[in-house]
Amino acid sequence: MKKFSHVNALTIDEAVSILRRYGDRASLIAGGTDLLGKMKDRILSRYPEALVNLKTIPGLDFIKEENRILEIGALTRLEDIAIDQTVRGGYAALAQAANRTASPHLREMGTIGGNICQDIRCWYYRHPNNRFPCLRKGGGRCYAIEGDNRYHSIFGGSVEEGCYAVHPSDTAPALIALDAEIRTSKRTIKAGDFFQVEVTKTTVLDEDEIVTKILVPRPPENAKSGFVKFALRKTIDFPIVNCAALISSSEGKVSAARICLNAGYVKPYRASRAEEVIVGKTFNEADAEAAGSAAVSEAKPLPHNGYMVQIAKTMVKRAILACG
Ligand SMILES: Cc1cc2nc3c(=O)[nH]c(=O)nc-3n(C[C@H](O)[C@H](O)[C@H](O)COP(=O)(O)OP(=O)(O)OC[C@H]3O[C@@H](n4cnc5c(N)ncnc54)[C@H](O)[C@@H]3O)c2cc1C
Ligand code: SF4
Numbered sequence: 001m002k003k004f005s006h007v008n009a010l011t012i013d014e015a016v017s018i019l020r021r022y023g024d025r026a027s028l029i030a031g032g033t034d035l036l037g038k039m040k041d042r043i044l045s046r047y048p049e050a051l052v053n054l055k056t057i058p059g060l061d062f063i064k065e066e067n068r069i070l071e072i073g074a075l076t077r078l079e080d081i082a083i084d085q086t087v088r089g090g091y092a093a094l095a096q097a098a099n100r101t102a103s104p105h106l107r108e109m110g111t112i113g114g115n116i117c118q119d120i121r122c123w124y125y126r127h128p129n130n131r132f133p134c135l136r137k138g139g140g141r142c143y144a145i146e147g148d149n150r151y152h153s154i155f156g157g158s159v160e161e162g163c164y165a166v167h168p169s170d171t172a173p174a175l176i177a178l179d180a181e182i183r184t185s186k187r188t189i190k191a192g193d194f195f196q197v198e199v200t201k202t203t204v205l206d207e208d209e210i211v212t213k214i215l216v217p218r219p220p221e222n223a224k225s226g227f228v229k230f231a232l233r234k235t236i237d238f239p240i241v242n243c244a245a246l247i248s249s250s251e252g253k254v255s256a257a258r259i260c261l262n263a264g265y266v267k268p269y270r271a272s273r274a275e276e277v278i279v280g281k282t283f284n285e286a287d288a289e290a291a292g293s294a295a296v297s298e299a300k301p302l303p304h305n306g307y308m309v310q311i312a313k314t315m316v317k318r319a320i321l322a323c324g
Pocket of ligand 1: 027028029030031032033034035036037054074075078100101102103106109110111112113114115116117118119168169170171205209210211212236237238239
């Protein structure tokens with residue numbers, strides 16, 4: 001690993017001013033479970049000269065509920081979210097998503113802020129020593145389009161349709177289904193507007209912007225949320241596809257639905273067509289299956305990932321039934 005300075009920030013303002021001083025030569029570090037692996041493997045052509053440690057800033061690690069809004073500090077560890085009784089009770093999709101993320105060790109280190117700001121997973125992009133300087137790193141081509149794309153997007157690409165790397169977060173679809181907001185050092189952003197596909201960027205955050213907390217409105221009494229994930233291994237693995245849903249019902253029928261897939265597209269994929277199909281229906285297998293089919297009606301898989309379409313369809317169906 002190349003040498004870098006490590007700065008312990010004591011306040012958000014101090015962290016912001018260090019980011020401004022270094023520009024794109026600095027990076028924030030929270031749990032480090034994503035960032036340090038990237039640095040050790042030297043997957044990018046450039047490395048941060050300075051890491052700004054957020055863990056030394058007091059008051060960013062908390063879970064509380066006030067006035068029917070759940071607030072989670074950006075530095076809250078995934079394990080704490082997974083076991084918190086308030087989250088498990090009122091915001092089940094988020095607790096379940098945190099609980100299915102990575103492994104116990106990673107959940108003890110990894111934070112919610114880092115989880116939504118983590119980088120993409122594409123084995124060409126992540127190959128050690130920057131062996132594949134692809135489009136997403138500012139290079140000229142995508143290696144996955146003609147190569148091994150079995151874990152890539154089934155809904156098309158971006159960076160002018162050239163990159164098909166998926167967004168891997170488990171908590172992101174839960175936050176979108178629950179209609180959360182991300183509070184930063186500058187503004188408040190809807191979770192659904194937070195993710196972006198740019199060269200070496202996965203969010204809309206500016207270079208000097210820091211996630212400080214996440215706000216989740218308590219779902220109405222007649223609503224239930226759930227999260228499901230398909231991964232090759234049960235213990236520690238990124239999702240092949242995951243899905244979170246928040247479904248309200250009245251007199252046995254679905255009255256409102258928010259459904260979000262992830263790991264199947266370059267950013268979390270709101271399954272709007274599935275939402276349209278399921279509203280007005282009862283919770284039964286056939287209607288949930290029809291919603292699953294609607295969710296993947298615009299899928300355009302690559303040569304090696306057609307199997308993910310069926311998995312995405314099933315994830316939507318199971319997420320809906322989990323809310324029944
Ligand atoms: C083996 C392995 C398996 C994994 N499996 C999964 C999985 O199944 N599901 C899943 O979702 N993830 C998985 N991950 C990813 C890991 O869980 C997430 O990377 C973790 O939540 C990141 O949190 P962190 O605090 O360690 O982030 P860091 O590594 O510290 O940071 C990640 C990125 O976010 C930025 N960042 C961190 N905090 C902030 C903030 N407050 N404001 C702005 N930017 C910030 C950093 O600058 C960095 O770019 C896995 C990782 C590994 C190594
Ligand atoms: S899918 Fe994206 S990250 Fe992967 S090789 Fe292609 S351009 Fe690079």
